[in-house]
Amino acid sequence: xxEKVERLRHDYLRHDKKFPHVWCPGCGNGIxxxxxxxxxxxxxxxxxxxxxxxGIGCAGRMPVYVDFNTLHTTHGRALTFxxxxxxxxxxxxxxxxxxxxDATAIGGNHFIHAARRxxxxxxxxxxxxxxxxxxxxxxxxTPYGSKAATAAYGHIEHAFSxxxxxxxxxxxxxxxxxxxHVPLLDKLIAQGISKKGFSVIEIISNCHIQYGRRNKMGDxxxxxxxxxxxxxTVEKAATLSAEELHDRIxxxxxxxxxxxxxxxxxxxxxxxxxxxx
Amino acid sequence: MKDxxxxxxxxxxxxxxxxxxxxxxxxxxxxxxxxxxxxxxxxGPEARGGRSKAEVVISRNEIDYPKVIxxxxxxxxxxxxxxxxxxxxKPNGLLVVDSTFVxxxxxxxxxSIPFTRIARDDIGKELVANIVALGAVGLLSRKFSSDxxxxxxxxxxxxxxRDINVQALHAGMKAASEVDLAYLPRSVTTDEEKEV
Amino acid sequence: MTEQATRQVLQGNEAIVEGALAAGCRFFAGYxxxxxSEIAELMSLRLPAAGGTFIQMEDEIASMGAVIGASLAGVKxxxxxxxxxxxxxxxxxxxxxxxEVPCVVVNVMRAGPSTGLxxxxxxxDVMQARWxxxxxxxxxxxxxxxxxxxxxxxVHAFNLSEKYRVPVIILSDEVVSHTREAVFLPAPEKIxxxxxxxxxxxxxxxxxxxxxxxxxxxxxxxxxxxxxxxTGLIHDNKGFPTDRPEEVNAFQRRQFRKITNGFYExxxxxxxxxxxxxxAVIAYGSVSRSALHAIKAAREKxxxxxxxxxxxxxxxxxRNVDPVLRQCRAVLVPEMNMGQIxxxxxxxxxxxxxxxxxxxxxxxxxxxxxxxxxxxx
Numbered sequence: 001x002x003e004k005v006e007r008l009r010h011d012y013l014r015h016d017k018k019f020p021h022v023w024c025p026g027c028g029n030g031i032x033x034x035x036x037x038x039x040x041x042x043x044x045x046x047x048x049x050x051x052x053x054x055g056i057g058c059a060g061r062m063p064v065y066v067d068f069n070t071l072h073t074t075h076g077r078a079l080t081f082x083x084x085x086x087x088x089x090x091x092x093x094x095x096x097x098x099x100x101x102d103a104t105a106i107g108g109n110h111f112i113h114a115a116r117r118x119x120x121x122x123x124x125x126x127x128x129x130x131x132x133x134x135x136x137x138x139x140x141x142t143p144y145g146s147k148a149a150t151a152a153y154g155h156i157e158h159a160f161s162x163x164x165x166x167x168x169x170x171x172x173x174x175x176x177x178x179x180x181h182v183p184l185l186d187k188l189i190a191q192g193i194s195k196k197g198f199s200v201i202e203i204i205s206n207c208h209i210q211y212g213r214r215n216k217m218g219d220x221x222x223x224x225x226x227x228x229x230x231x232x233t234v235e236k237a238a239t240l241s242a243e244e245l246h247d248r249i250x251x252x253x254x255x256x257x258x259x260x261x262x263x264x265x266x267x268x269x270x271x272x273x274x275x276x277x
Numbered sequence: 278m279k280d281x282x283x284x285x286x287x288x289x290x291x292x293x294x295x296x297x298x299x300x301x302x303x304x305x306x307x308x309x310x311x312x313x314x315x316x317x318x319x320x321g322p323e324a325r326g327g328r329s330k331a332e333v334v335i336s337r338n339e340i341d342y343p344k345v346i347x348x349x350x351x352x353x354x355x356x357x358x359x360x361x362x363x364x365x366x367k368p369n370g371l372l373v374v375d376s377t378f379v380x381x382x383x384x385x386x387x388x389s390i391p392f393t394r395i396a397r398d399d400i401g402k403e404l405v406a407n408i409v410a411l412g413a414v415g416l417l418s419r420k421f422s423s424d425x426x427x428x429x430x431x432x433x434x435x436x437x438x439r440d441i442n443v444q445a446l447h448a449g450m451k452a453a454s455e456v457d458l459a460y461l462p463r464s465v466t467t468d469e470e471k472e473v
Numbered sequence: 474m475t476e477q478a479t480r481q482v483l484q485g486n487e488a489i490v491e492g493a494l495a496a497g498c499r500f501f502a503g504y505x506x507x508x509x510s511e512i513a514e515l516m517s518l519r520l521p522a523a524g525g526t527f528i529q530m531e532d533e534i535a536s537m538g539a540v541i542g543a544s545l546a547g548v549k550x551x552x553x554x555x556x557x558x559x560x561x562x563x564x565x566x567x568x569x570x571x572x573e574v575p576c577v578v579v580n581v582m583r584a585g586p587s588t589g590l591x592x593x594x595x596x597x598d599v600m601q602a603r604w605x606x607x608x609x610x611x612x613x614x615x616x617x618x619x620x621x622x623x624x625x626x627x628v629h630a631f632n633l634s635e636k637y638r639v640p641v642i643i644l645s646d647e648v649v650s651h652t653r654e655a656v657f658l659p660a661p662e663k664i665x666x667x668x669x670x671x672x673x674x675x676x677x678x679x680x681x682x683x684x685x686x687x688x689x690x691x692x693x694x695x696x697x698x699x700x701x702x703x704t705g706l707i708h709d710n711k712g713f714p715t716d717r718p719e720e721v722n723a724f725q726r727r728q729f730r731k732i733t734n735g736f737y738e739x740x741x742x743x744x745x746x747x748x749x750x751x752x753a754v755i756a757y758g759s760v761s762r763s764a765l766h767a768i769k770a771a772r773e774k775x776x777x778x779x780x781x782x783x784x785x786x787x788x789x790x791x792r793n794v795d796p797v798l799r800q801c802r803a804v805l806v807p808e809m810n811m812g813q814i815x816x817x818x819x820x821x822x823x824x825x826x827x828x829x830x831x832x833x834x835x836x837x838x839x840x841x842x843x844x845x846x847x848x849x850x
Contacts, residue, residue: 014702016711016713017713047700048696048697048698048700049696051695051696053542063702064702064704064713064714067700068700069695069696069700069701070700070701070702070703071542071545071702071703071704072702072703072704072705072706072714073538073541073568073705074538074564074565074568074705077534077535077538077564077565079538080530080534080535080536080537080538080539080542080565081538081539081541081542081545082542083502083528083530083535083538083539083542084500084502084538084539084540084541084542084543084544084545084546084550085542085543085545085546085695086542087500087526087528087539087542087543088500088526088542088543088544088546088547088548088550089546089547089548089695089696091696092546092695092696109531109532109535110531110535110538113530113531113535266521266526269521270521270522270524272521273518273521273522274521274522274524276522277522280769300482300653303482303653303654303655304482306655307480307481307482307654307655308480308481308482308655311480312655313654313655314482314653314654314655315652315653315654316482316652316653316654317648317651317652317653318651319592320592340654341762341763341765341766341769341840342762342763342765342766342839342840343619343648343652343654343759343762344648344837346766346839346840346841
């Protein structure tokens with residue numbers, strides 16, 4: 001096992017990038033990065049053919065550490081850059097990593113349209129329910145009643161459920177995991193990358209500094225214990241009532257459907273156009 | 278270099294095919310007659326209805342200002358467009374109106390032809406009134422051969438409507454050929470009032 | 474092909490599409506907006522036949538993001554919009570500046586802030602094109618005045634963009650974009666097309682933002698084996714974020730130096746009857762056509778008038794404007810705005826009288842207006 005970790009570190013992390021990383025001790029982002037690397041390793045993908053694009057925020061800092069083709073784009077816009085890249089070179093494996101605010105607030109429009117369009121991209125969304133990097137302001141996934149830097153008296157808005165939003169918007173593959181359920185996470189990310197079509201993996205993570213601390217949720221270990229206690233599989237969730245599912249985290253694959261592939265459709269259009277001209 | 282600009286304005290309402298007629302005329306001038314040609318238009322947000330204006334400037338020399346300065350020829354397809362766009366009419370210009378809709382004329386140098394009635398009754402399709410008018414304008418300007426006008430029409434209209442449009446074009450040219458321009462009065466104002 | 478077959482009547486917006494295709498553009502992302510939509514419509518027809526990609530995105534920010542992404546993946550890319558959409562693009566346009574991503578943005582200007590007058594001509598976005606995105610940045614802004622310009626300048630815009638790794642803005646207006654004009658398009662083999670310089674060293678030696686005499690680093694393409702990091706953060710020459718003052722300073726100054734180095738070819742103007750001119754018009758875009766008509770008329774009246782037409786608006790062509798200001802006792806700057814380029818002319822002026830015509834009613838400036846003003850100068 002240590003040899004494998006050593007190899008993954010050697011094969012996938014950038015040697016010339018100065019560590020340590022920017023994330024706080026105990027942050028779930030490192031766990032996601034590990035899961036992403038293991039998923040890519042298990043799929044035996046060529047690094048030259050991998051693109052990882054991110055937006056702005058803590059999650060946005062992930063690409064710089066890995067030895068792929070990497071982009072750190074503007075806030076909320078990672079999917080738009082990824083769209084251009086994938087269309088310009090469909091042979092590339094294009095992944096994005098975003099935070100909850102990044103993907104569903106400022107980038108919300110791009111997110112639902114990328115899902116609707118169903119271009120073959122993979123969107124990893126780390127949902128820590130807060131804007132971490134900017135200091136704990138409420139995000140679209142901050143639960144009702146929570147405290148945040150901009151909700152001193154308790155949050156009066158209601159949270160998005162990212163994975164369900166992606167299903168409704170038309171994504172081909174949607175899954176949810178947490179940073180506690182790591183082996184499952186490795187598997188879900190690998191499935192998402194392999195899927196032809198737009199795939200979304202929502203990952204519930206802990207921001208004990210900006211969210212947990214304000215809401216008296218304890219240290220990272222305690223928060224992860226919470227994920228473990230609240231998690232319920234998709235299969236189990238199907239047997240539970242709405243009241244029973246309240247405050248639970250449904251994990252697993254929410255949807256996995258086959259739809260016409262965007263780049264293949266595009267090629268059909270090119271063939272028609274060439275015949276006509 | 279003497280400026281030999283010839284300036285034509287088309288006025289009508291949206292959906293009457295005014296802009297298409299101007300585009301075809303510009304293509305006849307630019308592609309088939311070998312003139313320099315500029316075609317411009319102004320329009321409002323409406324796709325149908327509302328006033329619509331299109332202009333064509335042709336010259337044997339390179340065209341600087343692309344819009345009409347003073348009209349040599351003004352085609353008005355209805356009264357509202359005539360009233361709105363008659364300004365900057367050249368003293369000895371030529372006004373051509375669709376007498377189906379235009380009843381009041383602001384100039385004695387006017388030719389009235391019932392384009393819409395011809396399209397409706399003789400061709401059997403009111404929609405081609407613009408092409409009937411195009412035929413008349415092309416001929417009255419004396420800048421185009423009927424062959425080249427026909428080529429330009431054929432190049433623009435869809436294949437299945439080709440015959441009816443060619444028929445419309447010739448109907449317009451025929452109506453115009455029956456007009457004797459020599460009988461039109463000269464303007465009482467002089468070219469001194471011509472703008473730059 | 475016969476001569477007749479190559480002579481075409483094209484709209485300005487159509488000529489922009491033809492120019493882009495001739496320059497090798499194979500990607501367009503955009504969002505509908507009057508008076509620029511014809512560019513998207515024609516691209517959706519022409520690009521697939523050329524093996525390229527057209528996509529209508531959910532908004533203009535997304536369009537700009539997709540254009541940058543496609544360019545990073547090695548495909549020359551275009552977007553087209555009007556004032557309100559151009560404002561939305563600005564954030565990602567800044568990214569293209571800082572990450573040095575070649576791309577071309579057409580802005581068919583309309584009148585007024587906000588929705589303004591969507592179908593009327595204006596030149597209100599001159600300063601937005603220069604300073605619309607945040608922070609200090611170099612950018613190239615070109616203007617078009619005729620349909621054949623739309624073709625030539627679009628080719629040129631792509632060439633400059635590739636050569637200097639900088640976004641190039643083409644400012645058009647309703648008059649230029651919607652005028653149909655008889656033009657001869659040059660044969661493809663007669664068109665000079667410039668490609669970005671790709672790395673010539675092995676991937677392990679590649680330093681993505683390494684300085685050189687031109688100040689323009691060689692650009693690798695995503696997927697070609699030169700794995701590197703692209704970021705909107707100020708970065709060191711390896712592309713990694715940095716806040717070390719000496720690295721930040723070197724980066725910022727190189728951004729400007731690469732454009733300054735190219736002033737001679739970037740700053741383009743055209744002169745008409747300037748040899749003996751005593752008064753001159755300095756104009757750009759469609760208004761330069763009115764101005765050309767007006768100076769000819771003024772010459773007939775015995776006024777020694779000339780025209781300096783600005784093709785490059787930014788970097789402001791001081792080198793070409795300066796001799797006109799020295800030569801003429803007065804210059805007239807007519808614009809369809811309250812004085813965005815006249816302010817630049819006044820900024821570089823030391824010796825002449827600068828007069829303006831500012832029209833902001835959504836109407837085209839006529840030759841008569843310019844002529845009357847010239848006679849009074």
